[in-house]
Amino acid sequence: xxxxxxxxxxxxxxxxxxxxxxxxxxxxxxxxxxxxxxxxxxxxxxxxxxxxxxxxxxxxxxxxxxxxxxxxxxxxxxxxxxxxxxxxxxxxxxxxxxxxxxxxxxxxxxxxxxxxxxxxxxxxxxxxxxxxxxxxxxxxxxxxxxxxxxxxxxxxxxxxxxxxxxxxxxxxxxxxxxxxxxxxxxxxxxxxxxxxxxxxxxxxxxxxxxxxxxxxxxxxxxxxxxxxxxxxxxxxxxxxxxxxxxxxxxxxxxxxxxxxxxxxxxxxxxxxxxxxxxxxxxxxxxxxxxxxxxxxxxxxxxxxxxxxxxxxxxxxxxxxxxxxxxxxxxxxxxxxxxxxxxxxx
Amino acid sequence: xxxxxxxxxxxxxxxxxxxxxxxxxxxxxxxxxxxxxxxxxxxxxxxxxxxxxxxxxxxxxxxxxxxxxxxxxxxxxxxxxxxxxxxxxxxxxxxxxxxxxxxxxxxxxxxxxxxxxxxxxxxxxxxxxxxxxxxxxxxxxxxxxxxxxxxxxxxxxxxxxxxxxxxxxxxxxxxxxxxxxxxxxxxxxxxxxxxxxxxxxxxxxxxxxxxxxxxxxxxxxxxxxxxxxxxxxxxxxxxxxxxxxxxxxxxxxxxxxxxxxxxxxxxxxxxxxxxxxxxxxxxxxxxxxxxxxxxxxxxxxxxxxxxxxxxxxxxxxxxxxxxxxxxxxxxxxxxxxxxxxxxxxxxxxxxxxxxxxxxxxxxxxxxxxxxxxxxxxxxxxxxxxxxxxxxxxxxxxxxxxxxxxxxxxxxxxxxxxxxxxxxxxxxxxxxxxxxxxxxxxxxxxxxxxxxxxxxxxxxxxxxxxxxxxxxxxxxxxxxxxxxxxxxxxxxxxxxxxxxxxxxxxx
Numbered sequence: 089x090x091x092x093x094x095x096x097x098x099x100x101x102x103x104x105x106x107x108x109x110x111x112x113x114x115x116x117x118x119x120x121x122x123x124x125x126x127x128x129x130x131x132x133x134x135x136x137x138x139x140x141x142x143x144x145x146x147x148x149x150x151x152x153x154x155x156x157x158x159x160x161x162x163x164x165x166x167x168x169x170x171x172x173x174x175x176x177x178x179x180x181x182x183x184x185x186x187x188x189x190x191x192x193x194x195x196x197x198x199x200x201x202x203x204x205x206x207x208x209x210x211x212x213x214x215x216x217x218x219x220x221x222x223x224x225x226x227x228x229x230x231x232x233x234x235x236x237x238x239x240x241x242x243x244x245x246x247x248x249x250x251x252x253x254x255x256x257x258x259x260x261x262x263x264x265x266x267x268x269x270x271x272x273x274x275x276x277x278x279x280x281x282x283x284x285x286x287x288x289x290x291x292x293x294x295x296x297x298x299x300x301x302x303x304x305x306x307x308x309x310x311x312x313x314x315x316x317x318x319x320x321x322x323x324x325x326x327x328x329x330x331x332x333x334x335x336x337x338x339x340x341x342x343x344x345x346x347x348x349x350x351x352x353x354x355x356x357x358x359x360x361x362x363x364x365x366x367x368x369x370x371x372x373x374x375x376x377x378x379x380x381x382x383x384x385x386x387x388x389x390x391x392x393x394x395x396x397x398x399x400x401x402x403x404x405x406x407x408x409x410x411x412x413x414x415x416x417x418x419x420x421x422x423x424x425x426x427x428x429x430x431x432x433x
Numbered sequence: 434x435x436x437x438x439x440x441x442x443x444x445x446x447x448x449x450x451x452x453x454x455x456x457x458x459x460x461x462x463x464x465x466x467x468x469x470x471x472x473x474x475x476x477x478x479x480x481x482x483x484x485x486x487x488x489x490x491x492x493x494x495x496x497x498x499x500x501x502x503x504x505x506x507x508x509x510x511x512x513x514x515x516x517x518x519x520x521x522x523x524x525x526x527x528x529x530x531x532x533x534x535x536x537x538x539x540x541x542x543x544x545x546x547x548x549x550x551x552x553x554x555x556x557x558x559x560x561x562x563x564x565x566x567x568x569x570x571x572x573x574x575x576x577x578x579x580x581x582x583x584x585x586x587x588x589x590x591x592x593x594x595x596x597x598x599x600x601x602x603x604x605x606x607x608x609x610x611x612x613x614x615x616x617x618x619x620x621x622x623x624x625x626x627x628x629x630x631x632x633x634x635x636x637x638x639x640x641x642x643x644x645x646x647x648x649x650x651x652x653x654x655x656x657x658x659x660x661x662x663x664x665x666x667x668x669x670x671x672x673x674x675x676x677x678x679x680x681x682x683x684x685x686x687x688x689x690x691x692x693x694x695x696x697x698x699x700x701x702x703x704x705x706x707x708x709x710x711x712x713x714x715x716x717x718x719x720x721x722x723x724x725x726x727x728x729x730x731x732x733x734x735x736x737x738x739x740x741x742x743x744x745x746x747x748x749x750x751x752x753x754x755x756x757x758x759x760x761x762x763x764x765x766x767x768x769x770x771x772x773x774x775x776x777x778x779x780x781x782x783x784x785x786x787x788x789x790x791x792x793x794x795x796x797x798x799x800x801x802x803x804x805x806x807x808x809x810x811x812x813x814x815x816x817x818x819x820x821x822x823x824x825x826x827x828x829x830x831x832x833x834x835x836x837x838x839x840x841x842x843x844x845x846x847x848x849x850x851x852x853x854x855x856x857x858x859x860x861x862x863x864x865x866x867x868x869x870x871x872x873x874x875x876x877x878x879x880x881x882x883x884x885x886x887x888x889x890x891x892x893x894x895x896x897x898x899x900x901x902x903x904x905x906x907x908x909x910x911x912x913x914x915x916x917x918x919x920x921x922x923x924x925x926x927x928x929x930x931x932x933x934x935x936x937x938x939x
Contacts, residue, residue: 135883140894140897140898163883163884164883164884165800165883165884166894167648168648170648171647171648178652178793179793179799182793182794182796182799183796184793184796184799186799186800186883268645268648301635302635303632303635303897304897304899306898306899307899310539310899313539314537314538314539315538316538316552424651428472428651428654431471431472431475433645
């Protein structure tokens with residue numbers, strides 16, 4: 089059954105946790121990506137605020153980095169991405185700083201912290217490793233993800249799903265979503281910026297009548313597979329991971345066309361304190377080994393030049409994401425107010 | 434002019450301290466624009482509906498089981514009593530977690546047997562879980578009242594021709610009404626403050642919505658919702674204070690001797706409750722343990738839980754002594770004691786929200802173990818106070834006077850008379866605080882130091898990440914620790930409603 093096989097697949101992947109930094113696991117290496125072998129050893133203590141979301145896979149990466157650097161202590165505070173971003177801002181206002189590095193599953197939260205002027209500039213050779221269009225001065229994307237519509241393939245076929253996300257309320261389909269989830273909130277922010285406040289509010293209201301709430305987007309995909317709902321909103325990798333554990337899972341991916349429904353977003357990281365250590369720590373996440381591990385095990389899209397994308401995802405050229413500067417997704421507050429006003433949050 | 438009892442200043446200080454979270458919430462909520470909107474109304478409706486259904490369910494299960502364990506002669510009577518009271522030792526979110534994982538299409542039962550089972554979520558799911566884990570409150574308080582009744586009234590009714598069922602209904606039940614009400618109010622209070630169950634069952638109650646608001650750092654909105662929740666909590670606490678135990682002249686206890694098939698039928702009727710509340714979670718965790726092993730679990734989680742809870746238990750008992758003393762000394766002290774009781778009604782999520790703000794104002798406390806322990810103490814102090822007070826009340830003051838008369842110094846009288854005689858109460862109180870702090874989830878999530886993972890927060894993390902199998906070890910450990918705590922509490926507290934030892938001499 090899907091939950092068991094899925095969990096088993098993840099647990100199996102977890103066993104590789106100690107390995108991802110060995111050069112043996114690295115996929116095709118090209119000019120862009122640096123190997124961990126070429127990085128300086130980390131020394132000292134660092135506090136990381138880690139936005140939740142990726143199950144144990146980020147943990148595996150972090151454990152491997154610690155294992156590789158015995159003189160390095162990493163304190164991790166886990167929490168909801170938006171909450172941690174807000175906490176960092178509130179801490180700065182109160183004059184306390186606890187976090188040295190912030191790794192968010194969503195670039196909106198990164199933009200929020202950056203917008204308060206809390207992020208430290210990153211060196212050009214670090215950001216230069218990233219793909220064109222993903223280079224920023226004060227933060228670094230780690231991996232990409234696409235908004236998708238996972239649907240139950242026993243009940244539906246892809247052509248039954250409208251290719252505009254705005255048309256979904258009139259489709260008669262039942263929907264699973266996770267409004268409290270950071271990625272979902274970024275998606276609504278994108279919609280608000282693309283379609284306007286009024287249209288987004290009406291869309292949310294209309295959707296709320298057919299929407300069923302889940303705690304996270306993993307829950308959404310599992311519910312779609314169980315047939316609890318026809319369609320869901322979730323980042324692409326949940327579906328790919330579920331299908332990796334259970335190839336005959338009754339779930340497939342649909343994409344909308346050039347709107348917020350197929351937004352390409354990124355997880356990102358920024359340094360809050362000065363010095364070499366936070367920057368070097370960030371370098372580790374952009375290595376060939378970590379990037380290809382996250383691509384092959386977590387099905388995330390590597391953003392460093394020259395690392396192969398995950399299997400099972402249609403070629404990015406066939407998807408038409410909207411044009412959007414990711415840092416604009418930081419404009420989260422009006423989104424939360426809107427969602428609250430229409431009774432979704 | 435009589436001299437004020439020496440414990441008053443200290444007790445007053447502690448009582449004022451207990452009010453700090455409420456003050457913080459009021460100041461936080463004062464800059465929110467929205468006092469109440471349509472969504473709040475829905476949340477209020479959900480919360481009250483859950484509370485109502487839980488109270489109804491816990492009475493429907495608790496009262497018959499109280500009758501069964503108090504009046505019916507059963508083989509292995511104490512075993513049944515312990516079994517029926519056992520859900521008390523289990524945090525309800527564990528029940529919600531396992532029930533959620535076991536049932537529904539693709540759940541563990543469907544998975545193992547191929548039988549389709551309905552999924553549990555929303556109001557019915559949450560109400561079922563809350564009922565399963567709160568009925569022991571009703572069971573224990575009702576049973577205590579039943580045991581205090583004299584059987585001769587029932588016998589008289591029977592002699593006058595009333596059937597057994599009728600005489601239980603018309604003669605016994607009205608006299609245990611207060612006992613039932615006391616248990617029902619405890620169940621209501623528990624339901625209001627629980628966070629994990631509504632969150633897992635996806636029901637928007639106050640606690641869950643406060644968590645969502647907090648995570649969006651809508652602190653003022655979270656504070657406003659918290660205050661609204663506190664109004665309901667205050668109402669329940671008020672009602673609870675009005676319920677007085679019935680006192681009757683003691684007499685022979687009613688005892689029914691059913692035939693063998695009747696016994697079997699009664700137990701069979703009670704079995705589903707224990708199956709769902711105890712056997713199912715243990716079976717699911719056992720299954721996961723076999724399947725997944727102990728992957729991902731670190732011993733430090735158990736140690737962190739134990740360590741923080743132990744600190745909280747010690748501090749709570751130390752603070753409880755002056756409050757309990759003040760409560761016995763006079764009317765003003767009684768009011769101070771009542772004020773500290775408010776903390777128990779403040780849900781963990783509310784306490785956490787308030788103390789995060791306190792921490793940001795006092796950075797040396799922020800994200801420290803100290804602040805977390807403080808939250809535990811503020812929440813669970815009343816448990817220690819109640820326990821210490823009841824053992825101190827039973828102390829005969831003439832014993833101390835006699836010791837002094839015989840030449841003992843005040844210090845010696847304290848160490849040789851007062852302390853040994855109240856120690857049981859203090860230990861029971863500490864055990865109770867330890868037990869509750871160990872299971873506490875939302876305040877620990879918000880206040881814990883960076884990297885400080887407890888059994889409860891780890892359980893929550895694996896739930897959110899979908900790694901259900903990894904919940905086995907922390908879940909089983911939590912149940913084990915809770916069971917031990919409960920056993921310690923039952924042996925420590927000889928008096929009171931949680932007494933199960935009296936029928937050893939049947």
